[in-house]
Amino acid sequence: MDKNKAQVMPNQKVLLVDDEPEFTQVLAQRMQSRGVDVDTATSGHEALEKVKGSSYDAVILDLFMPEMDGIQTLQHLLAESPDLQVILLTAHATLPTCVEAIKLGAMDFLVKPAEIHQLMERIQRAKANKVLLVQKQVEEKIKSILETRWG
Amino acid sequence: MNEDAPDRLREDLAFCGLIAADVSHELRNVLSVIGEYAGLLDDLIGLAEQGKPADYAKLRKLSANIARQVKRGTETMERFSRFAHAADGQTSGFDLAALVENLAALLQGRVSLAGCRLEAELPAQSLPVRGDPFALQHLVFLSIQWVLDSLEKGESVRVKLLPQGPAAVICVSGPAAGGGADRVRQQVAAAAGGCQGTIETAWANGILSLTITLPIH
Numbered sequence: 001m002d003k004n005k006a007q008v009m010p011n012q013k014v015l016l017v018d019d020e021p022e023f024t025q026v027l028a029q030r031m032q033s034r035g036v037d038v039d040t041a042t043s044g045h046e047a048l049e050k051v052k053g054s055s056y057d058a059v060i061l062d063l064f065m066p067e068m069d070g071i072q073t074l075q076h077l078l079a080e081s082p083d084l085q086v087i088l089l090t091a092h093a094t095l096p097t098c099v100e101a102i103k104l105g106a107m108d109f110l111v112k113p114a115e116i117h118q119l120m121e122r123i124q125r126a127k128a129n130k131v132l133l134v135q136k137q138v139e140e141k142i143k144s145i146l147e148t149r150w151g
Numbered sequence: 152m153n154e155d156a157p158d159r160l161r162e163d164l165a166f167c168g169l170i171a172a173d174v175s176h177e178l179r180n181v182l183s184v185i186g187e188y189a190g191l192l193d194d195l196i197g198l199a200e201q202g203k204p205a206d207y208a209k210l211r212k213l214s215a216n217i218a219r220q221v222k223r224g225t226e227t228m229e230r231f232s233r234f235a236h237a238a239d240g241q242t243s244g245f246d247l248a249a250l251v252e253n254l255a256a257l258l259q260g261r262v263s264l265a266g267c268r269l270e271a272e273l274p275a276q277s278l279p280v281r282g283d284p285f286a287l288q289h290l291v292f293l294s295i296q297w298v299l300d301s302l303e304k305g306e307s308v309r310v311k312l313l314p315q316g317p318a319a320v321i322c323v324s325g326p327a328a329g330g331g332a333d334r335v336r337q338q339v340a341a342a343a344g345g346c347q348g349t350i351e352t353a354w355a356n357g358i359l360s361l362t363i364t365l366p367i368h
Contacts, residue, residue, distance in 0.1 A: 020180050020183070020184065022184050022216070022220075023180065023183050023184045023187055026184065026187040026188060026190075026191055027187050029191065030187065030190055030191055030194060033194055064176065064264065065264075066263045066264050066265070066266055067266040067304055069264075112179060112180075112182075112183040112186075113182060113183045113186035113187070115190075116190055
């Protein structure tokens with residue numbers, strides 16, 4: 001089976017951030033046909049506003065954008081939502097920049113043009129990471145309650 | 152041998168590298184969009200194979216969008232080619248208006264990434280001048296970079312080219328807090344040595360400007 005035709009993934013919500021509107025539009029359309037709920041933003045500022053208002057399983061973020069670049073946007077996004085899973089999708093995969101981004105908390109990166117199945121795999125992984133994080137938070141909360149009650 | 156030659160060569164190479172990197176980024180974006188359209192076409196073919204009737208209007212639109220991106224990429228390559236050929240060596244004369252227009256177009260992406268705008272005011276007619284077109288490109292680039300380094304986001308670099316009697320004048324200006332990078336001034340002065348003209352820098356009323364005057368051939 002063509003790996004690009006597989007992977008229908010309902011119940012995934014993703015924010016796609018890129019200053020190239022046509023790229024964003026077409027990629028969003030392709031992801032939506034695979035069952036992903038996609039919001040788009042064409043700047044770091046717009047991305048920050050959308051993250052404040054919604055809960056996303058993953059943010060797909062271009063590295064090179066005007067005004068606020070991908071690294072700055074990443075830092076602001078994670079400050080706003082520390083558990084956010086951010087995947088860098090960039091035409092400029094200079095290794096030091098990508099390493100910096102991973103150290104700052106990005107989940108992964110892909111070089112444009114990335115195949116849709118690669119992107120969908122990363123989104124699936126982002127969702128799994130998020131579920132694990134939520135589970136961990138719940139466990140810690142339960143542990144804290146138990147310790148408070150019974151020492 | 153000129154002791155400054157290795158430094159000059161390195162700066163010229165760095166300039167070429169910068170423009171090449173910008174062109175590379177733009178073309179990668181073009182190819183990414185074309186790649187997504189190709190993927191979308193593949194998705195539509197997949198649906199047709201599953202029995203969904205083909206939407207010919209959509210396919211025609213898809214085809215037109217791909218053609219538009221190819222045109223965008225071709226234009227970028229043509230501009231890059233014109234830039235590269237300026238290094239072919241000194242010529243008996245070249246069109247200054249075409250050279251500045253081409254360079255301004257190539258630098259739009261870089262200026263935009265800095266959160267600023269590049270506004271070019273150019274004459275409709277050609278302006279033939281003599282000299283080293285590559286050195287002049289480098290000089291205009293340094294001027295734009297110098298002003299850009301002083302700008303806040305949202306502000307504009309203005310490039311104005313106009314004939315003034317027997318001369319052509321290029322003025323690069325923009326609002327600035329004041330002062331300037333001495334090193335850039337030295338680079339500008341060094342690059343100006345390759346051009347047959349005069350160069351003046353000024354800062355007045357919050358506007359930083361650099362004026363290059365060349366005799367029209």
